[in-house]
Amino acid sequence: MLMEKFFNTAGPNKSNIHYEIDPLTRFDLDEVMMLIQQQKYFVLHAPRQTGKTTCMLALRDYLNRTGDFVAVYANVEGGQAARENVASVVAGICDVIARQATYVTGDNSLSEVRRSVDNEDVSSMLSTFLAQLSQTLPKPLVLILDEIDSLVGDSLISVLRQIRSGYADRPQRFPQTIILCGVRDVRDYRLQVAGKDVITGGSAFNIKSKSLRLGNFSKEEIRTLYMQHTEATGQQFDEACFPMIWEATEGQPWLVNALGYEVTTEIRENRDRSVRITPEMVFRAQEQIIYRRDTHIDQLIDKLKEPRVKHVIEPMLANSSEAQDGLVSTDDIQYVEDLGLIKIERGHERRISCGIYREIIPRELTWSTQTSLTLQPQWYQREDGSINMEKLLLDFQQFFRQNSDSWIGKFDYAEAGPQLLLQAFLQRIVNGGGYIDREYGLGRKRTDLLIRKPLTDGYGGPIQRIVLELKIKREKESLDTLIAKGLEQTWTYMDTVGSVDEGHLIIFDRSGLLSWDERIWHEPRQYNGRPIVVWGM
DSSP states (O other), X not given: OOOOOBOOOSSSOOTTTBOOOOGGGSSOHHHHHHHHHTTOEEEEEOOTTSSHXXXXXXXXXXXXXXXXXXXXXXXXXXXXXXXXXXXXHHXXXXXXXXXXXXXXHOOTXXXXXXXXXXXXXXXXXXXXXXXXXXXXXXXXXXXXXXXXXXXXXXXXXXXXXXXXXTGGGTTTSSOSEEEEEESSOGGGOEEEETTEEEEEHHHHTTTEEEEEEOOOOOHHHHHHHHHXXXXXXXXOBOTTHHHHHHHHHTTXXXXXXXXXXXXXXXXXXXXXXXXXXXXXXXXXXXXXXXXXXXXXXXXXXXXXXXXXXXXXXXXXXXXXXXXXXXXXXXXXXXXXXHXXXXXXXXXXOOEXXXXXXHHHHHHHHTHHHHHHOOOOGGGGXXXXXXXXXXXXXXXXXXXXXXXXXXXXXXXXXXXXXXXXXXXXXXXXXXXXXXXXXXXXXXXXOSEEEEEEEESSSSSSSOEEEEEEEEXXXXXXXXXXXXXXXXXXXXXXXXXXXOSOSEEEEEEEEOSSOSOHXXXXXXXXXXXXXXXXXXXXX
């Protein structure tokens, strides 16, 4: 019995067991070949689990099939453990290159070339080895160094400088082309010694001719990937699934594959291939991925603790304007974009890069708060299972009055504290019985929340939909103007969502000018014929 192919969520793709998009179509192969023919050294970078390794292994095999080069792929991540031990890092990289060169050529004598540099000074060991290897091989060497930015400090400086030192001798006595692969462009490396920035990657590797970025899947590629499953198993996807998958992932390859695997394999009843995959199943799969915190999600969560990431993400959660965000450095913004956390598109404010990340970030930042809240969902449920939002928000007002100062101080992202505290409160109530969709981003000056609460067990039944618009009142802003604008924005979001049961505009007063008695209030309003309750906090 042949094993059924599946969606890959761990390591490089294997075409015999994984559904896949042809790796050679995921980058501009003609441009890469031109750079190699021109004997250029260049960079290919992309966020983690985007498919870099799969693409580079495919490029290696393609180049070797042409018969014009010896292409060697070497993953140097093992050097990360040795950190500042330059001798260990350099020797280890030589070992990996020699082993991989032997693998692609079948020439066991290359191990002798490696041993010949054992007594070489560490400052020249790699460059000498590459020179000798290039002269030994029958064809020009194309070297692909993956995970190069996992190296740190003096170790990375030494590797980059030794590669640079032989550049003038290519292709007869040094690799014709070296491709550096990592999460970031080499120009963004910040190499530190004793806690001080001493050099940038760009200056240590100023022979780079170009930097290429591996992109996400397109909408068409997502469909192609999922249709491979349909063709192999006969299992159908409802057409409405595909806009949902795009919104959740925006083509991030690991997320696309993880959703596919979750909905076709981890949801056990869907292993029956006669079951048609529906949008409700896709949403259930998304929730399970977020809740389970797989390795990809865990790595994302860990990055939120870094000051550079916080400086960029916090203003987006806190409804900051561009002016308030002006102190964030360009380097930090570039770093967070390279991590794949944000998207920057011409003519648009920068934003969190996909729906799943928009869900993960506030949930994670409020996780300890959620688990500390002694709230029970049934306190706020009517007999028909719907949420009594008025009762919930009245209780939150009192909770916010009594606890906001102490609780907000617990958040690493304190500037976004009021919004995060409310989201923690809401998440505790809807967990297991509803969903919160979030829209926020730099320059929006608001956070849009949509609560969806199924009123029956299972999927496909009636759903309660509640829109909440969150805004911050700062010292110089007029409350009347803020309410007027907020009502318009709340109505617009309600109109966009459609079939909304109720709308609420929540204004957190951060001006510091009012007493709590003055800050806590609520009143019903109307906008374009729709009732909207305005809450002051």
